[in-house]
Structure formats: C-alpha cells, structure tokens
Amino acid sequence: MTTTREKLALGLNYHRAGRLPEAETLYWEVMAEDPDDADAQHLMGVLAHQVGRDDLAVGYIEGALALKPNRPDFHSNLAEAYRAQGQYSEAEEHFLQALVLEPDYADAHSNYGLLLHAQGRQDEAIAHYQRALALVPDFPEAHNNLGNVFKEQRLLDQAEACYRAALSLQPAFADAHANLAGTLMEQGLSDQAVKHFQQALVFRPDFAVARLGLCMAQLPVLYRTEAEIQERRAAYRRHLVDAQEAVARDARMAATFGAAIGAHQPFFLAYQGQNDRELQAIYGDLVTRAMAERYPPVSLPPVSVEGRRIRVGIVSGHFFNHSVWKMPLKGWLTELDHTRFELICYYTRLIRDRETEQAEQVADRFVQGPLPLDQWRAMILDDAPDVLIYPEIGMDPVTVQLAAQRLARIQCTSWGHPETCGLPTIDYYLSSDLMEPPEADEHYTETLIRLPNLSVYYEPLPTPKVMVSRAEYGFRPDAVVYWCCQSLFKYLPQYDAVFPRIAAAVGNCQFVFLGYQGGGHVGALFQERLNTAFAAIGLRAEDHCVILPRMDSGRFVAVGGLCDVYLDSIGWSGINTTLESALTDLPVVTVSGAMLRGRHSMAALRMMGVTETIAETVDEYVALAVRLGTESDWRAGIRDKMAAGRNRVYRDRACVTALEAFLVRAVS
Numbered sequence: 001m002t003t004t005r006e007k008l009a010l011g012l013n014y015h016r017a018g019r020l021p022e023a024e025t026l027y028w029e030v031m032a033e034d035p036d037d038a039d040a041q042h043l044m045g046v047l048a049h050q051v052g053r054d055d056l057a058v059g060y061i062e063g064a065l066a067l068k069p070n071r072p073d074f075h076s077n078l079a080e081a082y083r084a085q086g087q088y089s090e091a092e093e094h095f096l097q098a099l100v101l102e103p104d105y106a107d108a109h110s111n112y113g114l115l116l117h118a119q120g121r122q123d124e125a126i127a128h129y130q131r132a133l134a135l136v137p138d139f140p141e142a143h144n145n146l147g148n149v150f151k152e153q154r155l156l157d158q159a160e161a162c163y164r165a166a167l168s169l170q171p172a173f174a175d176a177h178a179n180l181a182g183t184l185m186e187q188g189l190s191d192q193a194v195k196h197f198q199q200a201l202v203f204r205p206d207f208a209v210a211r212l213g214l215c216m217a218q219l220p221v222l223y224r225t226e227a228e229i230q231e232r233r234a235a236y237r238r239h240l241v242d243a244q245e246a247v248a249r250d251a252r253m254a255a256t257f258g259a260a261i262g263a264h265q266p267f268f269l270a271y272q273g274q275n276d277r278e279l280q281a282i283y284g285d286l287v288t289r290a291m292a293e294r295y296p297p298v299s300l301p302p303v304s305v306e307g308r309r310i311r312v313g314i315v316s317g318h319f320f321n322h323s324v325w326k327m328p329l330k331g332w333l334t335e336l337d338h339t340r341f342e343l344i345c346y347y348t349r350l351i352r353d354r355e356t357e358q359a360e361q362v363a364d365r366f367v368q369g370p371l372p373l374d375q376w377r378a379m380i381l382d383d384a385p386d387v388l389i390y391p392e393i394g395m396d397p398v399t400v401q402l403a404a405q406r407l408a409r410i411q412c413t414s415w416g417h418p419e420t421c422g423l424p425t426i427d428y429y430l431s432s433d434l435m436e437p438p439e440a441d442e443h444y445t446e447t448l449i450r451l452p453n454l455s456v457y458y459e460p461l462p463t464p465k466v467m468v469s470r471a472e473y474g475f476r477p478d479a480v481v482y483w484c485c486q487s488l489f490k491y492l493p494q495y496d497a498v499f500p501r502i503a504a505a506v507g508n509c510q511f512v513f514l515g516y517q518g519g520g521h522v523g524a525l526f527q528e529r530l531n532t533a534f535a536a537i538g539l540r541a542e543d544h545c546v547i548l549p550r551m552d553s554g555r556f557v558a559v560g561g562l563c564d565v566y567l568d569s570i571g572w573s574g575i576n577t578t579l580e581s582a583l584t585d586l587p588v589v590t591v592s593g594a595m596l597r598g599r600h601s602m603a604a605l606r607m608m609g610v611t612e613t614i615a616e617t618v619d620e621y622v623a624l625a626v627r628l629g630t631e632s633d634w635r636a637g638i639r640d641k642m643a644a645g646r647n648r649v650y651r652d653r654a655c656v657t658a659l660e661a662f663l664v665r666a667v668s
Contacts, residue, residue: 485514570591
C-alpha cells in the first residue's frame with residue numbers, strides 16, 4: 001500500500017515535470033487522508049499559484065503555515081501569491097519573515113526583488129538579486145530578474161549581460177530569450193532580436209509576449225534605405241495579421257495575449273512616415289479582443305451629469321517633466337474649469353518631480369502607481385468617470401491595457417503620440433485644427449476633433465541657465481551651425497541628401513545631431529548613412545556633422561542657443577523642440593508634411609506669423625536652409641520675427657474653451 005509520504009513524493013515529481021493534473025490528484029489524496037499534512041497543503045498552494053489561482057494559493061499556504069509557522073519556504077511562497085494579487089504589504093511581511101528564518105535563502109531574496117521592482121524600489125531590488133547570486137551564482141532566474149531592473153534603468157549593456165548569463169546556465173529559458181530580444185530591439189539590433197524571440201517560441205510555443213515581440217521586432221529603430229521601410233512594413237503586417245487571426249479563432253490564445261498586451265507596442269511604426277490607419281486597426285482589433293477575453297466587458301450606467309460636475313478621468317504614465325506632460329497634458333489639467341469639471345488623474349508610473357507635485361495639487365483626485373492592472377481597472381470603474389482621456393496611447397504599457405477596455409462611456413486619446421491608436425474602444429482623437437490637413441479624417445479610426453490652433457495650452461517650463469561655448473562641443477567659431485536635434489529615428493534615409501546639399505551650397509557649416517540613448521549601433525548606422533550621403537557628392541561627413549550625447553533640458557536649450565538655424569526633421573516634425581528653440585529666437589526651417597506628425601512646426605510658425613521658413617517641398621526646404629546660412633541679414637530678420645511672434649503660441653486659452661465645450665457636448 002502506498003503511504004502518504006510516497007504519494008506526496010510522487011506528486012512532487014509530477015509537479016516538477018509539469019504534469020500538474022496528476023500532481024493535483026495526489027495532493028488531494030494526501031490531504032484527504034491527512035488534513036493536517038502541511039507539505040501537501042503548501043504544494044497545493046504552489047500549484048494554484050502556478051495556474052493563476054492566487055486566491056486559492058493564499059488559503060492553502062496559510063493553512064500550511066498554521067501547522068508549521070517556521071518554514072521559510074512557506075512564507076516565501078505565500079509572499080509570492082500575495083505579490084501576484086497586488087497585496088504588496090502582505091507579501092513584503094512574509095518575504096521578510098522568510099529571510100529572518102533563513103537569511104541565506106536565495107529564492108526568497110530573488111522573489112523579494114521581484115516585489116521591490118514592482119514597487120519601483122529598484123536599488124533595493126538590485127541588492128536582493130545580487131545577494132541571491134552571491135549565494136547561488138548559477139541562478140538563472142536571478143540573473144534574468146536583475147537584467148529586467150537594468151533594462152528599466154536604461155542600462156542596456158548590463159541588462160544584456162544578465163540575460164546572456166541566464167541563458168548560458170539555462171539555454172531553454174524562454175523568458176530570458178524574450179527579455180534579451182527586447183533589449184536588443186531597444187539597442188537597434190532588430191535582426192538579433194528576431195532570433196531570440198524565435199528561440200523563446202521554440203521553447204514555449206504559446207508564449208504571447210514573444211509572439212507579440214516578434215511582430216514588433218519587424219519595426220527597427222533606424223532604417224538603412226527607403227526600400228527597407230517597405231520590406232519591414234510588409235513583414236510587420238504579415239506577423240500582425242497572423243497574430244490577429246490566432247486570437248480571433250482561439251479563445252485560449254486570446255486570453256494568453258491578454259496577459260501580454262503592452263509588453264511590446266508598435267511605437268516605431270509611426271516613424272515610417274506613412275498613413276498607418278489600416279495597420280493600427282488590425283493591431284487595435286488584436287488588442288481589444290485579447291483584453292476582452294481577459295476582462296469581460298462590464299455594463300456601464302448611462303451618463304447623467306445633472307446637478308454635478310462632469311467627471312473627467314485622465315490616464316497617463318507621463319505626469320512628470322516629459323513631452324507628453326508639456327503638451328497636451330499640463331495645460332488641460334491646469335486650465336480646465338474645476339467648478340464645471342472634476343479631474344481625476346491616474347498616474348501609472350512611479351517617477352516624481354516638481355511637475356508631478358503640481359499635477360497632484362491641481363487634480364481633484366490623484367492616484368499614483370505602479371498598481372496591478374486589476375486594481376487600476378476596479379478603481380476606474382468605481383470612480384465612474386463620464387469621460388476618460390488618454391493623452392497618448394502607444395508609449396506606456398498600462399495605458400494601452402486600460403485603453404483597450406471600455407471603462408467609460410466616452411473615451412478619448414490625443415497626440416502625445418501623434419498616431420491613431422486603432423482601438424475600437426477609443427471614440428475621439430483630440431487634435432489641432434492648425435496641424436491637421438483637410439483630409440485628416442482618413443488617418444484615424446477615432447472620430448477626429450479639431451481643437452483650435454495648436455490644441456494645447458502651452459507654458460514653457462523654466463530651464464536652468466547653463467553656460468556653454470562652441471569650442472567645448474566642437475563647433476567651429478566661424479561656421480554656420482544647424483541644430484538637428486530630433487531623435488535619430490525621426491530621420492528617414494530618403495532625406496539624408498538634404499544635409500550634403502546644404503553643405504555644398506553654404507560651405508563652412510556644421511550639422512549638430514543628438515545620439516541615440518539605446519546604444520551605439522543606431523548611432524553607427526546613422527553615421528554610416530551620413531558618410532554615404534556626403535561621399536555621393538564628394539564631401540566628407542566628418543567635416544560637417546557633429547553627433548553629441550543626449551543632455552538634460554537646460555543644456556539642450558543652451559546648446560541650441562549656440563546654433564544659427566534649427567532644421568526640423570522631415571516627416572516627423574518637432575513641437576516641444578520648436579517651442580523651446582523659439583525661446584532663443586532660433587530660425588526654424590520646416591516642411592509642411594502630409595499628416596499631423598509632420599506638421600507640428602508648421603502650425604507653430606503660422607501662429608507666430610513666421611511663414612517665410614515653411615517649405616512645401618524638400619527642394620524648397622534645402623533652399624530656405626541655404627538662404628538662412630548665407631544671408632545673415634535675412635537670418636537676423638527672421639530672428640526678430642520669431643522674437644516678436646513667439647508669445648502667440650504660449651498660454652492660448654482658445655483651445656481650453658473648445659475642449660470644455662467638446663466635453664459638455666460629448667456627455668450630453
């Protein structure tokens with residue numbers, strides 16, 4: 001006759017082999033024969049945690065601890081179940097108890113690091129991961145977890161080293177393959193990323209994070225040629241449609257994708273310079289189907305605001321000094337009439353600065369995460385906002401997870417990321433009438449709302465005065481210096497020739513670019529493109545091009561002030577940069593693009609009354625840049641016009657009044 005100990009040992013063997021139904025059956029038999037078997041209760045709790053039933057896991061493991069309160073593994077695994085439920089204080093209590101009982105418990109150190117990371121306590125998380133690795137150097141999960149913190153801190157080389165260490169110990173570690181792939185994507189090494197996403201899927205075929213990542217890895221940070229854009233776009237579409245069809249036909253696959261949404265997003269799609277409505281609609285269908293399988297739709301009450309303020313919820317990961325905060329978020333939050341509108345802010349991230357404090361002071365209610373998605377969802381539904389506004393969709397993972405659900409009757413997005421989101425759960429796109437072309441409705445799955453002028457109330461943030469000189473940045477004292485300060489992925493290869501064309505006409509001039517913060521590969525590829533473009537007309541890029549490291553806002557404005565002309569990027573125009581450059585009266589050359597994201601500077605210049613430097617073609621753009629570089633009197637005149645007109649774009653209340661009117665119409 002098989003004893004309970006033998007059954008438990010066999011069940012544990014099944015458990016370790018992934019044969020969970022057989023393990024569960026044996027654990028049940030042991031508990032039926034001996035209700036006070038703490039080990040069986042504990043293992044049943046561990047199994048429940050593994051299949052996502054953390055409510056049951058807590059009950060089983062608490063029962064085990066009542067029988068054996070001094071087992072560190074019981075405390076650690078109970079903490080894991082609490083962590084998965086978002087009950088962070090209870091989880092921390094049991095992790096600490098496990099480490100009191102066994103200070104050198106490597107698993108507890110590593111899992112406690114996961115909790116600390118989830119709370120944004122990154123330095124503490126690193127310390128516990130490193131302690132786990134000091135105790136057990138061959139601990140692949142701890143290497144992987146440490147890599148995740150470094151990746152979040154943008155220490156991509158260190159993150160890569162951690163993932164590779166994990167894979168050297170456990171080559172079939174699917175999570176480490178996927179995490180390494182994500183890091184390689186951020187470094188601009190998309191081809192290598194594809195290989196590791198494919199490896200992750202070999203070891204775990206239903207790994208939705210890897211499948212989503214494989215799709216997004218078709219969109220590199222930077223392109224070598226214009227033809228590559230079309231090739232990558234076609235590859236992205238194939239992978240996207242495959243994922244959409246898989247989710248549509250298989251509810252289990254949809255549920256798996258629901259847990260992966262937000263891990264990888266089509267951020268770089270918008271930088272191809274094309275109308276993305278069709279592709280974003282496919283993506284939106286995929287995302288909303290997956291989230292609906294994970295969170296079934298709820299019945300929302302009809303909107304009735306009689307006798308009370310209109311309740312407006314704002315969901316964002318950017319309530320800090322960031323371009324999304326500067327426009328459109330800050331002006332709307334500070335200028336909307338609080339006697340008519342109740343503003344509730346849901347801040348999904350942990351970063352805090354003075355701008356965060358201002359948002360907290362201005363809002364009627366301000367909730368800051370990070371929080372588990374279940375808690376965000378429940379909180380928003382309890383608050384019952386009449387309107388939910390997402391200032392951007394496409395940059396913050398929690399934002400897209402929430403936006404893909406119907407949590408309010410009226411849901412809006414805006415141009416914090418100037419691209420249609422494609423989500424059928426989003427009703428309106430709040431944009432700028434001055435920036436949108438006449439046919440702009442064709443670019444959106446949402447209903448386009450054209451707010452006046454720039455559509456945002458913009459107030460420049462104070463920047464510290466920084467003393468800089470041309471010499472320290474390698475600018476020649478007598479050169480005409482062109483400020484080309486957009487992110488490198490905004491520069492498409494088909495426009496590389498504009499720089500040598502300008503240089504050939506102006507002569508002694510320099511173009512100042514900013515490097516890519518994700519690693520050297522992108523910068524090296526961009527430098528290679530410049531070398532090719534300049535060599536094509538017999539010039540040397542090194543005589544004319546300077547690539548500087550990224551810098552803080554004060555130094556950025558100061559270095560821009562050393563320059564003579566700001567050359568706006570073609571196809572994806574600047575707006576924060578343009579308005580910050582206006583503070584130093586720097587002449588701006590821009591092309592009026594075909595879509596919102598290519599028309600920001602054009603709109604700002606029109607508001608200022610400086611239309612002379614707005615080009616309609618690339619040839620005209622080159623000609624304007626050359627004239628500003630060769631005619632100092634004309635350049636001085638443009639500077640004077642910039643100085644005279646810049647205040648017209650600041651503190652514009654017309655857009656606030658229009659937004660208020662829209663909100664009233666929408667809820668009524």
